Amino acid sequence: MTDELLQAQALRKQFGNNVVLRDVDLSVGRGEVHAIVGENGAGKSTLIKILGGVHRADGGTMKLEGRELILNSPQAALDQGIVVIHQELSLAPDLTTEENIFLGHFPRNALGLLDRRRMRERTRELLDRLSIEIDPTVPVGQLSIAQQQMIEIAKAISVEAKMLVLDEPTAVLDANRVDTLFDLVERLKAQGIGIVFISHHLEEIFRIADRVTVLRDGERTGTSDVSAIDQDWLVSKMIGREFEAHHTQARGMGEVALELEELSSEGAFENVSFSVRAGEIVGLAGLIGAGRTEVAQAIFGVRPHSSGQMKVFGRPTRFSGPGAAKRQGIAYVSEDRKAFGLLPNRPVRENATISNLARFRSLGLLRLDRERAFVREQIEQLDIRLPSMQAEISTLSGGNQQKVLLGRALAGRPRVLIFDEPTRGVDIGAKREIYRFIEELAEDGVAIIVISSEMEEVLRLSDRVLVMRGGRVAAELPRGEATEESVMRAASLD
Amino acid sequence: MTETSSPPAAARAASTGDRSATLYRLLRQTGVLAALVLLIIVSSFLNDRFLSVPNLMNVLRQVSIVGILAVGMTFVILTKGIDLSVGSILGVSVVLFAGLLETQSMAVAIPLGILAAMALGLVNGLGVAFAGIPPFIMTLGMLSFARGLAFIYTGGTPIPILNENFYDLGNGYTFGVPNPTLILIATLLVSGVVLALTPFGRSVYSIGSNEDASRLSGVPVGLYKTIVYVISGGVAGIAGLVYASQLSVGTPIAGQAYELDAIAAVVVGGTSLFGGKGSVAGTFIGTLIIGVLANILNLTGVDPFVQQLFKGALIVVAVFIMARSSRA
Numbered sequence: 001m002t003d004e005l006l007q008a009q010a011l012r013k014q015f016g017n018n019v020v021l022r023d024v025d026l027s028v029g030r031g032e033v034h035a036i037v038g039e040n041g042a043g044k045s046t047l048i049k050i051l052g053g054v055h056r057a058d059g060g061t062m063k064l065e066g067r068e069l070i071l072n073s074p075q076a077a078l079d080q081g082i083v084v085i086h087q088e089l090s091l092a093p094d095l096t097t098e099e100n101i102f103l104g105h106f107p108r109n110a111l112g113l114l115d116r117r118r119m120r121e122r123t124r125e126l127l128d129r130l131s132i133e134i135d136p137t138v139p140v141g142q143l144s145i146a147q148q149q150m151i152e153i154a155k156a157i158s159v160e161a162k163m164l165v166l167d168e169p170t171a172v173l174d175a176n177r178v179d180t181l182f183d184l185v186e187r188l189k190a191q192g193i194g195i196v197f198i199s200h201h202l203e204e205i206f207r208i209a210d211r212v213t214v215l216r217d218g219e220r221t222g223t224s225d226v227s228a229i230d231q232d233w234l235v236s237k238m239i240g241r242e243f244e245a246h247h248t249q250a251r252g253m254g255e256v257a258l259e260l261e262e263l264s265s266e267g268a269f270e271n272v273s274f275s276v277r278a279g280e281i282v283g284l285a286g287l288i289g290a291g292r293t294e295v296a297q298a299i300f301g302v303r304p305h306s307s308g309q310m311k312v313f314g315r316p317t318r319f320s321g322p323g324a325a326k327r328q329g330i331a332y333v334s335e336d337r338k339a340f341g342l343l344p345n346r347p348v349r350e351n352a353t354i355s356n357l358a359r360f361r362s363l364g365l366l367r368l369d370r371e372r373a374f375v376r377e378q379i380e381q382l383d384i385r386l387p388s389m390q391a392e393i394s395t396l397s398g399g400n401q402q403k404v405l406l407g408r409a410l411a412g413r414p415r416v417l418i419f420d421e422p423t424r425g426v427d428i429g430a431k432r433e434i435y436r437f438i439e440e441l442a443e444d445g446v447a448i449i450v451i452s453s454e455m456e457e458v459l460r461l462s463d464r465v466l467v468m469r470g471g472r473v474a475a476e477l478p479r480g481e482a483t484e485e486s487v488m489r490a491a492s493l494d
Numbered sequence: 495m496t497e498t499s500s501p502p503a504a505a506r507a508a509s510t511g512d513r514s515a516t517l518y519r520l521l522r523q524t525g526v527l528a529a530l531v532l533l534i535i536v537s538s539f540l541n542d543r544f545l546s547v548p549n550l551m552n553v554l555r556q557v558s559i560v561g562i563l564a565v566g567m568t569f570v571i572l573t574k575g576i577d578l579s580v581g582s583i584l585g586v587s588v589v590l591f592a593g594l595l596e597t598q599s600m601a602v603a604i605p606l607g608i609l610a611a612m613a614l615g616l617v618n619g620l621g622v623a624f625a626g627i628p629p630f631i632m633t634l635g636m637l638s639f640a641r642g643l644a645f646i647y648t649g650g651t652p653i654p655i656l657n658e659n660f661y662d663l664g665n666g667y668t669f670g671v672p673n674p675t676l677i678l679i680a681t682l683l684v685s686g687v688v689l690a691l692t693p694f695g696r697s698v699y700s701i702g703s704n705e706d707a708s709r710l711s712g713v714p715v716g717l718y719k720t721i722v723y724v725i726s727g728g729v730a731g732i733a734g735l736v737y738a739s740q741l742s743v744g745t746p747i748a749g750q751a752y753e754l755d756a757i758a759a760v761v762v763g764g765t766s767l768f769g770g771k772g773s774v775a776g777t778f779i780g781t782l783i784i785g786v787l788a789n790i791l792n793l794t795g796v797d798p799f800v801q802q803l804f805k806g807a808l809i810v811v812a813v814f815i816m817a818r819s820s821r822a
C-alpha cells in the first residue's frame with residue numbers, strides 16, 4: 001500500500017503493571033481492509049481503543065494522512081474521521097434507532113431546531129442500505145443484539161469517515177447479515193475508506209481483508225498480505241503452535257431430561273416440540289430472529305408460554321422465573337453478555353458465583369475460602385486470562401468475560417444447560433476448549449442445548465440439529481444428516 | 495486442556511495479582527480514610543479542645559442518628575435506589591415511642607415502634623419492587639405520607655416522655671462510650687457482615703450492578719429489593735429510638751431533612767449512586783467526616799449559616815474526587 005492513511009508506530013499501553021501492548025505498529029492504506037487477529041486478551045480491543053481516542057497510548061506515535069494524530073477523547077477521533085464500533089455496543093437503550101444514529105449530529109432545520117423529517121428520511125435510507133427491517137421509532141433496548149449491531153454500523157456510516165474500525169462486528173451476526181456487512185465494506189473500500197476489522201472467524205479474514213496483523217500477548221507477531229498466507233500461518237502466529245485434530249467420542253445417553261410438547265408463545269414461536277436426553281447435545285440452528293432465544297427464555301421461565309407443555313425429567317413443569325428453573329437444575333447462558341450477563345463493576349469472583357451462592361454458604365454465611373477455591377478451579381479449567389479474580393470483570397477482554405459467564409452457569413451444577421451463542425467473541429483456541437468442555441459436561445450426563453448461528457459450531461457439537469425458521473422447528477437432523485447445506489436449506493427456505 | 499498454554503502460569507498470575515488488586519482497593523478505601531485523618535489533624539491544630547476525649551465522644555454521640563440512618567441508606571443506594579422517606583419514618587417511630595410509653599413498658603413500646611417503621615419500609619419496598627414505581631417517587635410520596643401520620647398521631651403537639659430508663663438509651667454511657675454510638679457501631683457491624691458475607695448482601699451488590707443479569711442468575715430480585723427498603727425503614731426506627739430518648743419528647747417534626755444528611759454521608763463515604771459499589775465502612779467514615787467538620791466549625795465559632803456552605807461544598811468536592819479517581 002503506497003497510499004497510507006493511518007500509521008501507528010511503537011504503540012505501548014499498560015494497565016497498572018500489566019503491559020497490554022508492546023511497541024505495536026499498524027498501518028492502514030486508503031481503500032484497504034486491514035484485519036487484526038489474536039487470542040482473547042491479546043490486545044486487539046485495546047489497540048482499537050487507542051485509535052478511537054478511548055485510551056491514550058503510553059508510548060508511540062500515530063499519524064493520519066501524514067499528520068501527527070493526538071486523540072484526547074472519542075470525540076476527537078470522530079472529528080478526525082475515525083469511526084469506531086466497539087466490541088461492547090454503546091447504544092442508548094431508551095432512545096430510538098433514529099435518535100441513536102444521529103446522536104451528537106442531529107440534522108437541523110433553518111431555525112436550528114431538530115429536523116425530524118430529515119432525520120427519519122436519512123434513517124430509512126441508511127437502514128435500506130443495510131437491508132435492516134426495523135421500526136426506527138422503537139427504543140433500541142427492545143431490539144435483538146444483532147439488530148443493535150447493525151444499527152451501530154448504520155450509525156457509523158452516517159458520518160463522513162476516513163477510517164472505519166470494527167471490533168468483532170460479526171460475532172453477533174448470522175450468515176446473511178455477515179454478507180450484508182461485507183457488501184457494505186466492499187463499497188466503503190471502493191470509496192477509499194480505510195477499514196480495520198477484528199474477528200475470530202479466520203475464514204472471514206480470507207474473504208474480506210487485504211492485509212492482516214497478528215497480535216500475541218500484546219506483541220505484533222506478524223503482518224502480511226492475506227493472499228500470501230493461509231490459515232495455518234495465522235494460527236501459528238496467534239498461538240505459536242499447531243492444533244491437534246479433534247475426535248468426537250460416542251457418548252452414552254440417559255433418560256429424557258427435558259421435553260417440549262407443542263410449546264407456543266405468542267408472537268415468538270409456535271408448536272415447538274423436541275426433547276433432550278441426559279448426555280445429549282442438541283443444536284438449535286437457524287437465522288437470527290427464528291425464535292431460538294425465545295424458546296430458551298420460555299424454558300427458563302423468563303418468557304410465558306401460551307400453550308403446550310414442558311416436562312423436566314418426566315414431570316410437567318412450568319417455571320415462575322429463573323430462580324425456580326435453577327432449582328430444578330436448569331441453567332441458561334444468555335447471548336447478550338452486557339445486558340443479561342455481566343455485573344460490570346463487580347469482581348470476577350462475584351460474577352462467577354452469583355448464580356449459586358447457596359453452594360458456598362454455611363451457617364448462613366458465605367465461606368469466601370470455598371468460593372475462591374471454586375473460582376480458581378474455573379479459571380484454570382477454562383484457562384481464563386485475567387490479572388486477578390478480584391479484578392472488575394469489565395477490565396477483562398471480551399472472550400475472557402464470556403468464559404467467566406460460562407463458569408457461572410456451572411456453579412449451580414445444572415442437569416440441563418442451555419448455551420445461547422456460547423463462543424461469541426471467543427478465540428479459536430479457546431473455542432476448542434469450550435467445545436471440549438461442553439462435550440465433557442455431556443459425558444458427565446448433562447443435557448445440553450446449544451443455540452448457535454455458527455454453522456461449524458452446531459455441526460461439530462450436536463448429536464442432533466434442530467433447525468428453526470420463523471418460530472417453528474423446520475427440520476430435525478441427526479448427526480449423519482446434518483450438513484452445512486441441509487441446515488442452511490432448512491433455515492432459509494420459504 | 496492440552497491446547498492451553500500453561501494453566502499453572504495463569505494460576506500464578508491470579509494469585510499474585512490478587513494481592514495487588516487488594517492493595518489497590520485498600521488504597522481507594524483509604525482515600526476516604528486519609529481525608530478523615532487529614533481533617534482530624536488540621537482540626538487538632540485549629541483548636542486544642544478538639545482532640546480532648548469529651549469532645550470526641552461528643553462528636554460520636556452527635557453523628558449517631560444520621561450515622562444509623564446512613565447505614566440503612568447504604569443498602570438502598572447499593573441497589574441503585576434511594577430512600578427519601580427515612581427522616582419521616584424516623585418521625586413516625588419517635589411519636590410512636592412517646593405515645594406508647596405513656597401506657598406501655600419499654601419492652602412493648604420499642605419493638606412496636608420499630609415494627610411500624612419496618613412496615614412503612616415494606617410499603618416502599620413493595621411499591622418499588624413489585625409495582626415498578628421509581629424509588630425516588632415512591633419514597634418521596636412516603637416522605638410526605640409518613641410525616642402526615644406523625645402529625646395526625648400527635649394532633650400536632652409533642653408528647654413528653656417521662657420514662658427514666660428510656661432516657662438512658664440516648665444519653666447514657668457504657669464503658670465510657672455513649673450508648674447511641676454503641677447502637678451505631680452494632681448496626682454497622684451487623685450490616686457489614688450481612689453485606690459482605692451473606693448471599694443476600696452479595697445479591698444487593700449484584701442487583702445494583704446489573705438487575706437483569708441478577709434476575710437471570712436466579713437472584714430473587716423483587717424480594718431482596720423489598721427487604722432492602724424494610725431494612726432502611728427498620729434502621730430509621732432504631733435511629734428514632736435514639737432521637738426520642740435524647741430529646742425525651744415525641745415531636746412530629748422529628749428527623750425532618752435527615753434523609754439528606756444520610757444520603758450525604760453515604761455519598762461522601764464513597765458509595766456510588768449508580769449502584770453496585772460501596773460499603774458501610776465507607777459510610778461510617780463519611781458520617782465521621784461530616785460530623786468532624788461540623789464540630790470543628792462549631793469549635794472555631796464559624797457562623798452556623800456559613801457552616802451550611804462548607805457542608806455543601808464538601809459533598810460536591812468529595813463526589814468530584816471520587817468520580818475522578820474511579821476513572822483513572
Ligand SMILES: Nc1ncnc2c1ncn2[C@@H]1O[C@H](COP(=O)(O)OP(=O)(O)OP(=O)(O)O)[C@@H](O)[C@H]1O
Binds near residue numbers: 039087396398399
Ligand atoms: N480498562 C482496563 N483495565 C485493566 N486491564 C485491562 C483494561 N482493558 C483491557 N485490559 C487488559 O488488557 C488485555 C488486553 O485486552 P483486550 O480487550 O485488548 O483484548 P482483545 O484482544 O480485544 O481480546 P478479545 O478477543 O477477548 O476481545 C487483557 O488482559 C485485559 O485484561
Ligand SMILES: [Mg+2]
Binds near residue numbers: 044045087397398399
Ligand atoms: Mg476485544
